[in-house]
Amino acid sequence: MHSKMNILTAVLMLGAAALPAHAQGWKDDYAIVKFGVLSNENEKDRLMRYEPLRAYLEGSLGVKVEIFSAGNYDGVVQAIAADQIEIARLGSSSYAAAYTATNGGVVPTLVDLSKDGSTGYNSIVVARCDSGIKSLADAKGKVHAFADPDSTSGYAVPYFNFITKLNIKPEQYFAAIPFAGSHEAGVAGVANGTFSTASTSQRTDTNGTYQDMVQKGMIEKGVICPIWKSPEITNGPWTFRTNLPKDMIEDITVALEKLPEAEPETFKLYVSFDADDPNPVVGFTRVDAERYQWIVDMRDWLKKRRRNSN
Template identity: 70%
Template sequence: MRSITLVTLAALMAASPALAADWKKDYQVVKIGVLSGENEKDRLARNEPLREHLEKTLGVKVEIFTAGNYDGVIQAIAANQIEAARFGSSSYAAAYTQTNGGVVPTLTTIKKNGNTGYHSIVVTRCDSGIKSLADAKGKVHAFADPDSTSGYAVPYFNFITKEGFKPEEYFAATPFGGSHEADVTGVVNGTFDTASTYQNNDVDGVYQRMVTKGMIDAGVVCKIWESPEITSGPLAFRTNLPAEMIEEITQAFENFPETDPEGYKLYSSFDPKDANPAVGFSRVDTERYQWIVEMRDWIKKQRRGG
């Protein structure tokens, strides 16, 4: 697999400074994919300030691309239908594998304390009587999406390697809910006994945001398991794009929190109760996510072996 680093990008730009503005002639519309972690209406609303910022900064039309599942975004970037996407770590690894290294990560989210990670969690109804994974044995456990890091890859990997059980054998059934919000909704409605989703901390995560948005009531959903920290997923681009285009869009993302602080708060789902909110972006490269690529390969081998 081929890889491309930010050092390579910088070298290419230095070698061809005259091309810096030329990419806009060929890419008058830039399409950026976002994953299906929440419903489409909220995804588009949350990303609108970013879209407006990028459009104004870059001087080209910017469109937000959504799909019904993670694979829709992966397929879109593999087919050159979109230029970039905000991936989770596992969906980035899927895109990297599917394109034979044809995507390059440039940025990930950074928190106030400098942290660049989050956690996979397992949730249940607080009144279900399920207080641990041991209590969940023989129950229906939902994963979010096959290409979700926190909603599938990390919990599946940890269930086998750390908790000592294979999900397909331990639970009565292991369906995919389709998204994180669908997983939580299924738990609330009793369709699933437990489900995998994610949180950044105990006041900021999928089910906490659903409470804030009025989608579910407070005190209905409880966490019963948490993974080790996961590196946040990256903004990644097709490697067949001009290097100066990748760098210029990357810089526009980096400037977003300072240029439009209120817009960034909406984009990052800012919660004033969160003592460690997202504050911006940090540069990353291909090596940062190599362990996720390897973990996905391990999971595929486990499933084939089963």
């Protein structure tokens, strides 16, 4: 009886000794977590905005966290599809691109939530205020810049709306339709006269790409004016690979949800907080794949259209 008790005690002690390692769960397999961010701003501003968030996640999760960025949107999409990164902060269209590239192997969890309860933004077309271009009709025959082929507001939504809602075929309507490479590059090109108009995004009339560029001193106030606005687009989501452990996805999602209260200044940097914005981003709300299905369908429409035109 005594020897049986010793064996039992030894087994229990071995089990107890193994508990701390087991309790780490997913962290045993993911000592480094990489999250990707899109190239809709210059590298310096992107790092300034995301570095404090990276440090916060590292401290909250107890694992090393690294930022991954690429020269274009597709680089981030391909990185998550190739299992090179675990998470990506994507736009709606680049989420749809990742969803398609992975055959549904990604899942959205969170989007930014604004003070008024909205979870979306708009694609807009901008022109120089002094150009005489006040509408898309005035832009006919001019050079129009899209941002990036995988940008929701900088390409997919305006292109889709031009054709399906406004009966405008960009290839014929404009003199040329180059890709600027990023939202900021498109707006800067309009400001310096390289492009007549450009597609970009804004959250409100006072908060968007060109408004941020004014604030950063990249362009002067009153130079850029919007001439068209799309229907609302759901914010781009924090996106995870579905082949990650479920508790890992949940733990990181919860850490992000806690950010606004845990580190308000880090959150303000992440959302490019502007004290004058009447409708700032105040937190996150949960989303699922169904919310983005129309974007997946829109991308499918765009793909078929490209195939048919070749």
